[in-house]
């Protein structure tokens with residue numbers, strides 16, 4: 078199986094975690110696109126979806142899946158999303174597609190985070206994938222200096238604007254020995270909207286697809 082087939086296998090396994098009648102939190106990315114396509118096949122038994130990006134909203138809409146606003150909802154039973162890296166404690170780096178802020182917001186409202194990945198995303202220590210940081214445009218030079226002081230090498234994602242109208246700095250070479258601490262530290266830099274470490278709210282379930290099948294792992 079190639080990487081896209083593995084992503085699809087993980088994504089379709091997540092349909093088992095969709096409760097009847099529920100509103101589902103939906104992430105962003107190539108793995109989630111397969112999940113949305115799968116969700117379309119069972120759309121008659123869900124109430125709708127809350128989306129984490131304009132791209133996912135468009136795909137959900139194209140399938141005729143009802144879109145709901147997070148402002149109208151107090152709780153979601155499940156949030157399904159991919160990751161760029163995930164470690165043994167189910168902390169993740171996300172935001173390769175630039176959707177990290179809305180993803181973190183929707184995930185915060187969900188009781189259960191189901192992460193769907195191909196096996197290449199599993200790492201011992203986070204940080205080989207550059208950490209995306211969403212930044213208010215006027216703060217970009219200030220934030221870049223602060224990230225450099227933390228030991229990182231920030232690079233502006235050229236020609237990219239987030240769904241929120243902001244910029245992304247991709248930070249290379251960070252040593253992420255304590256993901257929760259670094260997530261908090263970076264979020265405290267003035268001008269940062271949020272960063273792609275999902276450690277304080279990590280995944281609860283990991284569906285990891287490899288050639289031998291989809292492994293289902295639960296945190297703890």
Ligand SMILES: O=C[C@H](O)[C@H](O)[C@H](O)COP(=O)(O)O
Nearest residue numbers: 106107108172173174175176
């Ligand atoms: O902003 C994008 C998201 O965090 C994605 O979930 C992440 O980048 C993984 O994407 P993909 O499923 O395309 O590998």
